[in-house]
Amino acid sequence: MILGKVIGxxxxxxxxxxxxxxxxxxxxxxxxxxxxKARVVVCVDSVxxxxxxxxxFAQGSSARQTELTRNKPVDAVITAIxxxxxxx
Amino acid sequence: MILGKVIGxxxxxxxxxxxxxxxxxxxxxxxxxxxxKARVVVCVDSVxxxxxxxxxFAQGSSARQTELTRNKPVDAVITAIxxxxxxx
Amino acid sequence: MILGKVIGxxxxxxxxxxxxxxxxxxxxxxxxxxxxKARVVVCVDSVxxxxxxxxxFAQGSSARQTELTRNKPVDAVITAIxxxxxxx
Amino acid sequence: MILGKVIGxxxxxxxxxxxxxxxxxxxxxxxxxxxxKARVVVCVDSVxxxxxxxxxFAQGSSARQTELTRNKPVDAVITAIxxxxxxx
Amino acid sequence: MILGKVIGxxxxxxxxxxxxxxxxxxxxxxxxxxxxKARVVVCVDSVxxxxxxxxxFAQGSSARQTELTRNKPVDAVITAIxxxxxxx
Numbered sequence: 001m002i003l004g005k006v007i008g009x010x011x012x013x014x015x016x017x018x019x020x021x022x023x024x025x026x027x028x029x030x031x032x033x034x035x036x037k038a039r040v041v042v043c044v045d046s047v048x049x050x051x052x053x054x055x056x057f058a059q060g061s062s063a064r065q066t067e068l069t070r071n072k073p074v075d076a077v078i079t080a081i082x083x084x085x086x087x088x
Numbered sequence: 089m090i091l092g093k094v095i096g097x098x099x100x101x102x103x104x105x106x107x108x109x110x111x112x113x114x115x116x117x118x119x120x121x122x123x124x125k126a127r128v129v130v131c132v133d134s135v136x137x138x139x140x141x142x143x144x145f146a147q148g149s150s151a152r153q154t155e156l157t158r159n160k161p162v163d164a165v166i167t168a169i170x171x172x173x174x175x176x
Numbered sequence: 177m178i179l180g181k182v183i184g185x186x187x188x189x190x191x192x193x194x195x196x197x198x199x200x201x202x203x204x205x206x207x208x209x210x211x212x213k214a215r216v217v218v219c220v221d222s223v224x225x226x227x228x229x230x231x232x233f234a235q236g237s238s239a240r241q242t243e244l245t246r247n248k249p250v251d252a253v254i255t256a257i258x259x260x261x262x263x264x
Numbered sequence: 265m266i267l268g269k270v271i272g273x274x275x276x277x278x279x280x281x282x283x284x285x286x287x288x289x290x291x292x293x294x295x296x297x298x299x300x301k302a303r304v305v306v307c308v309d310s311v312x313x314x315x316x317x318x319x320x321f322a323q324g325s326s327a328r329q330t331e332l333t334r335n336k337p338v339d340a341v342i343t344a345i346x347x348x349x350x351x352x
Numbered sequence: 353m354i355l356g357k358v359i360g361x362x363x364x365x366x367x368x369x370x371x372x373x374x375x376x377x378x379x380x381x382x383x384x385x386x387x388x389k390a391r392v393v394v395c396v397d398s399v400x401x402x403x404x405x406x407x408x409f410a411q412g413s414s415a416r417q418t419e420l421t422r423n424k425p426v427d428a429v430i431t432a433i434x435x436x437x438x439x440x
Contacts, residue, residue, distance in 0.1 A: 001272075001305070001306040001307075001338070001339060001340060002290070002305065003304070003306060022300060026348075028286065030350065031304065032272065032292075032304045033291055035277035046280055046337075047279060047280060048278070056274065056276065056279075056288070057305055058337045058339045059326070059339055060324050060325065060339055061325045061326065062324070062327065062336075062337050062338055062339035063337065065282070065328070065335060065336055065337040065338075066280055066282070066321065066337050077277060077337060079278035079280040079283060079337050080274075080278065080280065080283060080288075081273055081276060081277075081278040081279070082275070082276050083275045083276055083277055084274075084275045084320055085272055085273075085274055085275075085290060086272050086273045086274075086275060087271055087272030087290060088272065088315055
């Protein structure tokens with residue numbers, strides 16, 4: 001999984017039938033020190049993350065292993081909201 | 089999924105049988121502010137996107153989870169046409 | 177899929193049994209304007225592309241969805257020979 | 265697989281049900297000479313690696329081929345703790 | 353597949369049960385002219401490649417399509433030893 005920060009929401013009325021009802025979040029990759037990276041990914045949200053929260057997201061076929069995304073054309077999904085990074 | 093902008097169409101008469109009848113769109117990756125990125129991907133279009141439109145596309149095995157692309161040698165598919173990006 | 181140009185052929189006598197008889201083409205990624213990119217991928221050829229031709233290739237598990245490559249340890253396959261790119 | 269070094273642990277109480285009980289380790293990619301790379305990945309740990317240890321991690325669908333991660337929304341897993349790199 | 357050169361071997365006693373007995377080779381990506389690239393991948397070897405040899409390796413789920421790696425947590429496998437690159 002990759003660390004990211006939710007930075008917004010994507011609205012799309014014309015889309016594949018299987019995406020209907022899914023919340024699509026804009027997630028910016030971040031470093032372990034919280035600094036921004038250049039890459040932004042659109043993720044389906046399976047955990048109710050809000051804008052500004054630090055999250056983990058899974059990509060590829062693993063993004064289809066949640067109840068919400070199974071067999072859907074989804075290649076990125078938020079799977080956790082991060083409380084803390086413990087880097088001793 | 090990744091944000092992109094449709095910039096053209098690919099024409100190919102000699103191709104794998106399973107691609108027959110599929111519209112192949114040239115999609116440039118863009119940033120969340122709409123600026124161009126260097127990477128261009130050829131996507132099958134499952135939603136009828138036109139040149140100039142902002143879209144989402146899915147990659148990898150997830151690109152085969154639409155009715156149009158199932159079990160086909162397709163690794164990128166447009167799954168939504170973006171109305172707005174809400175980045176508060 | 178990604179745009180590429182066939183730049184050569186790979187010869188290998190010692191290889192996985194399942195690759196026997198497959199033509200392995202060196203394919204350089206190119207931009208939509210035809211200029212070279214740094215990345216070169218070795219693709220199985222399912223459409224009979226020759227050196228110098230512009231092609232599309234699929235990667236990952238999607239590269240195993242052709243008759244030639246099904247269930248084989250192949251992660252890149254040429255699926256089309258490009259006639260024209262229409263970028264209005 | 266990729267060489268990495270465990271640099272910390274991720275704590276997350278709100279997460280996909282299927283991640284419950286899994287240890288999530290922050291792993292920095294490293295070069296074969298041990299020097300740091302920029303990319304940091306969050307991996308499930310199937311071998312009990314501690315902070316500071318050099319590990320191998322697998323990504324993508326292959327990350328779901330351990331007993332711990334099968335069918336889970338996990339795209340990176342530590343599969344080995346490295347004793348030595350023999351580079352003659 | 354990607355061109356690489358075997359540069360060494362990884363030794364790991366603590367590892368996922370399914371990796372037992374597999375030879376893990378350090379493979380550096382190379383260009384089609386033989387020059388080194390920065391990326392180094394740890395591959396399972398299914399063809400008996402030695403240090404210094406030029407090889408092809410497959411990644412992702414395709415790396416699990418050899419007899420040796422089927423259903424294993426392996427995301428990179430050497431599938432061929434290159435004799436020559438014919439780039440006219």
